Amino acid sequence: MSARPYKWIGTRPNRPDGADKVTGRARFGADFALPGQLHGKVLRSPHAHAIIKSIDVSAAAALPGVKAVVTSKDFPEQPNLTVPAGEMQVNLRDVTRNVMAREKVLYDGHAVAAVAATTEAIANEALALIKVEYEVLPHVIDVEAAMAPDAPILNDQLRTEGIDPRPENPTNIAKRLDFAKGDAAAGFAQAEIVVQHRYTTQPVHQGYIEPHAALASASADGQVQVWSTTQGHFQVRGFCSRLLNIETSQIRVTPTEIGGGFGGKTVVYLEPVAIRLSQKSGKPVKMVMSREEVFRASGPTSGGIVEVKIGAMKDGTIVAAECMVALQAGAFPGSPVGPACMCSFACYDIANIKVVGFDVVSNRPKVAAYRAPGAPISCWGVESTMDMLAQELGMDPIELRLKNAAKEGTKTHYGPTFNRIGLVETLEAAKASPHYQSPVKRGFARGVAAGFWFNVGADSSAAVHVGEDGTVTVISGNPDIGGSRASLALMAAEELGIDYNKVRPIIADTASIGFNFVTGGSRVTFATGLAVVNATKDAVRDLKIRAAKIWEVEPEAVIWEDGMAKPASSNVGEFEPLSLAQLAAMAGKTGGPINGHAQLNAQGAGPGFGVHIVDLAVDPETGIVTIDRYTAVQDVGTAIHPSYVEGQLQGGAVQGIGWALNEEYIYNARGRLDNAGFLDYRIPVASDLPMIETVLVEVPNPAHPYGVRGVGEVPIVPPMAAIGNAIARATGVRFGDLPMSPPRVSAALDAVRPAMAAE
Amino acid sequence: MSKLHVSTIINGEPTEFLCDGRQTVLDVLREQLSLTGSKEGCGSGDCGACSILVDGRLVCSCLMLGAEAEGKSIETIEGMASGEELHPLQKKFVEMAALQCGICTPGVLVASKALLDRNPDPTETEVRYWLAGNLCRCTGYDKIVRAVMDVAAEMRETAR
Numbered sequence: 001m002s003a004r005p006y007k008w009i010g011t012r013p014n015r016p017d018g019a020d021k022v023t024g025r026a027r028f029g030a031d032f033a034l035p036g037q038l039h040g041k042v043l044r045s046p047h048a049h050a051i052i053k054s055i056d057v058s059a060a061a062a063l064p065g066v067k068a069v070v071t072s073k074d075f076p077e078q079p080n081l082t083v084p085a086g087e088m089q090v091n092l093r094d095v096t097r098n099v100m101a102r103e104k105v106l107y108d109g110h111a112v113a114a115v116a117a118t119t120e121a122i123a124n125e126a127l128a129l130i131k132v133e134y135e136v137l138p139h140v141i142d143v144e145a146a147m148a149p150d151a152p153i154l155n156d157q158l159r160t161e162g163i164d165p166r167p168e169n170p171t172n173i174a175k176r177l178d179f180a181k182g183d184a185a186a187g188f189a190q191a192e193i194v195v196q197h198r199y200t201t202q203p204v205h206q207g208y209i210e211p212h213a214a215l216a217s218a219s220a221d222g223q224v225q226v227w228s229t230t231q232g233h234f235q236v237r238g239f240c241s242r243l244l245n246i247e248t249s250q251i252r253v254t255p256t257e258i259g260g261g262f263g264g265k266t267v268v269y270l271e272p273v274a275i276r277l278s279q280k281s282g283k284p285v286k287m288v289m290s291r292e293e294v295f296r297a298s299g300p301t302s303g304g305i306v307e308v309k310i311g312a313m314k315d316g317t318i319v320a321a322e323c324m325v326a327l328q329a330g331a332f333p334g335s336p337v338g339p340a341c342m343c344s345f346a347c348y349d350i351a352n353i354k355v356v357g358f359d360v361v362s363n364r365p366k367v368a369a370y371r372a373p374g375a376p377i378s379c380w381g382v383e384s385t386m387d388m389l390a391q392e393l394g395m396d397p398i399e400l401r402l403k404n405a406a407k408e409g410t411k412t413h414y415g416p417t418f419n420r421i422g423l424v425e426t427l428e429a430a431k432a433s434p435h436y437q438s439p440v441k442r443g444f445a446r447g448v449a450a451g452f453w454f455n456v457g458a459d460s461s462a463a464v465h466v467g468e469d470g471t472v473t474v475i476s477g478n479p480d481i482g483g484s485r486a487s488l489a490l491m492a493a494e495e496l497g498i499d500y501n502k503v504r505p506i507i508a509d510t511a512s513i514g515f516n517f518v519t520g521g522s523r524v525t526f527a528t529g530l531a532v533v534n535a536t537k538d539a540v541r542d543l544k545i546r547a548a549k550i551w552e553v554e555p556e557a558v559i560w561e562d563g564m565a566k567p568a569s570s571n572v573g574e575f576e577p578l579s580l581a582q583l584a585a586m587a588g589k590t591g592g593p594i595n596g597h598a599q600l601n602a603q604g605a606g607p608g609f610g611v612h613i614v615d616l617a618v619d620p621e622t623g624i625v626t627i628d629r630y631t632a633v634q635d636v637g638t639a640i641h642p643s644y645v646e647g648q649l650q651g652g653a654v655q656g657i658g659w660a661l662n663e664e665y666i667y668n669a670r671g672r673l674d675n676a677g678f679l680d681y682r683i684p685v686a687s688d689l690p691m692i693e694t695v696l697v698e699v700p701n702p703a704h705p706y707g708v709r710g711v712g713e714v715p716i717v718p719p720m721a722a723i724g725n726a727i728a729r730a731t732g733v734r735f736g737d738l739p740m741s742p743p744r745v746s747a748a749l750d751a752v753r754p755a756m757a758a759e
Numbered sequence: 760m761s762k763l764h765v766s767t768i769i770n771g772e773p774t775e776f777l778c779d780g781r782q783t784v785l786d787v788l789r790e791q792l793s794l795t796g797s798k799e800g801c802g803s804g805d806c807g808a809c810s811i812l813v814d815g816r817l818v819c820s821c822l823m824l825g826a827e828a829e830g831k832s833i834e835t836i837e838g839m840a841s842g843e844e845l846h847p848l849q850k851k852f853v854e855m856a857a858l859q860c861g862i863c864t865p866g867v868l869v870a871s872k873a874l875l876d877r878n879p880d881p882t883e884t885e886v887r888y889w890l891a892g893n894l895c896r897c898t899g900y901d902k903i904v905r906a907v908m909d910v911a912a913e914m915r916e917t918a919r
Contacts, residue, residue: 018853021861022845024796024836028862031795121781207896209800209808210862259798259862260896291801482859482897643856647898651859654899678805678894686900687884687891 008494009706012643015486016505017257026257029213029229030288037215038067038116040270040277040287041123043130044297045105045112048139048363048671049152052101052112052132059129060115065122068280069130070273071113072102076245083242084517085235085267088369094332096243098366099272105134106154106331107363108672109296111269116277116285139363139671143304143328146172146362154331154361174333177357179341181413187320187352191311195388199381201720201738202664203303203328206370207655207683210259211294216274217284222246224278226253228271231261231479232518237510239268240275251275254509255479258519262655263369264299266518295676299368300665302327302335306381308344316395316403318350325378326358330366335359339454340374342414343717344382346452347423347609348404353413363671369520371652372453372713376659376720380738383449383721388734397448397725398431398611422635422699423450423609429697430611435631444615444628447726451610451717455710456521457602461514462531464492464539464596470581472496474505474535476528477516482651482712483644484524488532490640491706495536497563498580514599522710525640526701527602533705539596546590547578604703608710610634612653612718618730620753623746625661625727627688632718633695637709642696649715650692656719658684664739767828769794770838778825785809785820787828788835796836796865800894807893810866810873811835817873819892836865839872847910848872857906859897867893871907879915883908 020026057069078092085095096102101110113130117123138152145151153170160167162176188194215227224246230236233253241248258265270287277285289298304327311320323344329335337357345353390397405424411417430436430448440446463475474492478484485505493500516528544558547565551558557572558565564577587594615629632649639645662682666674675681700707720738728734733748762777769792776791788794788811797820800806804819811820812834839846848871851857858864867890874881874889881889886907887900895903 012856014853015856017861018858019845019849021858021864022849022852022868023840024794024865026861027795028798030789030799121779208860208862209806209894209896210798210860211800257862258860259800260860262896288799291803291806483856641856643902644859647856647859647902650899650901651897652899655896677803678801679803683894683896684899685891685894686887686904689887689900691883691904692899692901 006494008490008500009638009640010642012641013486013500015483016489017480017485028210028257028259032215032227032256033286034215034217034284037284037286038118038281039120039123040114040116040274040285041120041127042111042273043113043127044293045101045108045110047105047134047136048108049137050105050134051137052103052105053135054133055113056131057113060126063122063126063129065118066115066126067118067283068116068277069113070276070280072100074276075100075243075272078243088334088336088373090267090334091332092242095239098332099243099269107365109293109365111297114273114277116281140172141362141364141667141671143326143360143362146360147326147358154363158361172361173358174329174361175359177338177341179355179413180353181411182352184320184322184352184354188311191319192314193389193392194309194311195385195392196309197385197388197734197736199306199384199736201303201377201380203300203364204659204663205295205300205681206262206264208260208262208264211289211291212270212298213288214270214274215284215286216271216278218275218278220282222250224251224275226251226271226275227256228253229256229258229265231258231265231481231520233479233510234477234515235266235518236268236271240272243272244275252509252511255507258479258481261481262371263373263520266520267299267368269298291678292676295681296673297365299366301370301373302329302367302377304328304377306378308381308385310385310389312389316393316400318348318404320352321345321350323355323378323382326360327374327377328364328367329359329361330364331361332366333359333361335367336369336374338374340378343375343452344378346412347401347406347450349406349410350404355413371655371716375451375453375717376656379451379717380720383718384724387721387725387728398427401450402427418607420699420702421607421609422697425699426609426611426633426635426697429695430613430633433613433631433633433695435613435629435693440615441628444617445726445730447614447722447724447729449612449718449721449725451714453522453608453713453717455526455605455608456523457527457605458517458523459601460516460528460531461599462528462535463513464535466539466580466584466594468584470579470584471502471504472498474503474532475508475513476505476532477508477513478519478524478528480507481519482647483641486644487525487640488529491529491533492536495533496540496580497561522608522712523605526605526704526708526710529708530602530704531598531600534598534600535596537596538598539594542594542596543580543583546583546587546594549590550578550586551575604701606637606701606703606709608635608714610714610718612722614722614726616723616726616730618727618745620749623742623744623749625740625745627657627690629690631693631695632715633697634711634714635697635699635709636711637701638698638707639696640706640708645696645711646694648712649694652712652715653692653719654684654689656716657689657723660720660723660738660740662739662741763826765826765829767830768832770834780826782825783821784811784823784825784828787825788820794835794837798862798865800862807870808863808866810869810893812869812873817870836869839868846872847914851906851910855902855906855909857898857902863893863895867895867903875911875914879911881911
């Protein structure tokens, strides 16, 4: 490899917020308090589906210490209008109903009323005094049952979108999506081998360790301040503005440190309620969810059904592919079925593709984005079926993928043609990795799978302020969820040619920097990074003007190099270079403060591809799957801070391991969530896992000055299929249903055991 | 309900507080004493984000009542550094990027310190089982386990 052209990019300095985060000083959502604050609590539905006949809050309101009570009557009706929320779309009419149920409760845990009281204990007592009269309705939890013609209907007004003519009868199928390339039927007719399988997945929760929390202070003059743990404080502002009819300029949202989000903190739950309680009580109101509330009432991602059919020639060339994806949206339309359909076959250059998707409502909490929303679900099906094809062909699974890999110029089935992408390089790197080159240990089996995510650009603003001593503040507006302060500071330091430690990145509130879309979609280092680079260039442009003034030359005669203004050539004159510190010290005499600004809508987010390799063993008695070795290989564009890039790959892979082996929502016959806690909803713990090896493949994104591609989402896409493929090779049983938890694995092995014994 | 008076030692400082009989040590630390470094991730002893040491023993502070702190010595994340000098674990976690969002970090650090106080030469498996009560959703534990192993090796080297 050639030597790096960069001084700072690609290094691993300490993160700027590190010391505060290891000493307990960093302030997360629940760590904020205001003098005189009240404690807000939410009353939640015990029913999966019921009409709210009446709500009597009089006894609660009369309890000493209770200062305000709200129900849906305190929130204005909203138009039928779809707006972006993170990587997903939401309808405002539904959002207000999710924040506070109106006509009906639609899931166990649905908010029905809220109180604010002087203590948490009084607030809880008050909740018990609220009398809600329900008319319980039949409910439906699972996606297939919800699609059945005789299913209980959640919303009488819902008609399936995407079918022409639009059906006239009520349904739970909110939308049908169709994607096609070539002629799938003709492709299958030509195929020499056809493999197909049906798959299901269960809803899984993002599982951030920090519960949702918000603190709101509404003043008598109409101004509102909010402190919230969120991936997007501008979205919190936007939603609260819409839901409560308050102008955005009247709401100032400060993002706290955020204790994990993974997509789940891109929507609002508590913030509008806290504001309304604060308005009614005239005091600040703090609200924090319990873990049980997080599970019952904040968005998991969809579970669903995936059917995949792949047709190939005997040499491994895939000639046709079909996929059907039906995803649970939860109580309101808007599952990530779109991206699920689009990501399904995005890894492959296939002439004939047909993909159909369904967005289905059922009596579960409304889903929220979760890391590469939708992609892990369709890819569980597609990548498992790819492995079946490799087995049928007797072909190495990486070779099969290489033979069919998408590359620059491949037209996807959902429209765009790929620019420079790195799937082939990633597959080659996986093949050459120490893991893949090592023999599989006796008693273990190896699985491989690939994955794709688009990555996102969108709106970002940034500012760069040069201090009077020549040190620099970088101001951006995206909550730092896993080291983005460090990567933004590295890019600014590189651009300015100064020491990383002389750059201090901060995250500003909604009143202190221009609009920024959420931290999500793997966009911050790319899009906000681009804004920071441009803001830095803006400051450098001004610095050159200042030097030109001092030297009495044209600005074009000045260059910026190694943190100094220098004459562009000897023709300009003999001038000693002027450092950033020198120029900053003279700023008052050369035109005033030196700042740079940039705002943009970032285009050209580079798609990311990953390939994961896993070695595991299956205990046939207990059904326990033990992961022995795991490697995540990914095209990361340019790794700005490689440690945090590795961290994204490792964390995403382990979330995928949880999705594959343990995690699921378990509802009882009454439609209540039975495992709303970390004891029964089991996310991976340290002792479940080996080290997660990483291979960073760097194929720079041409649309970013430093080649950045988003990296955070791809790593959750391949793990489920990689693990399923290894289990299939270990046991001879192809699993269709997630999670492959010990009871399911042992039951599946028991089912084939008599046949094996008889042989 | 009248409040209970409790005398305890927190991070070496004699500390008195009044608490409701239902309040946990975590509630008292966070609400009465403004020691918000200990986090509540679950309130049921499953996540370890509220880990503290009570007379040297690792405890989930959400599972212990405030009244039970009477006469005990408590160490929290706020007491881990001495002055401006970070504990070697704290330093190493920053250097090795053993945290992403940082919400589990105080609990993980307190638990890791408890491990190294007890076992200065843990195997990777011992580290993984000791930290199995501390959930981290961001890192996949890789860099956490490596950081703890590294600090253990360095502390052994220094102790020689």
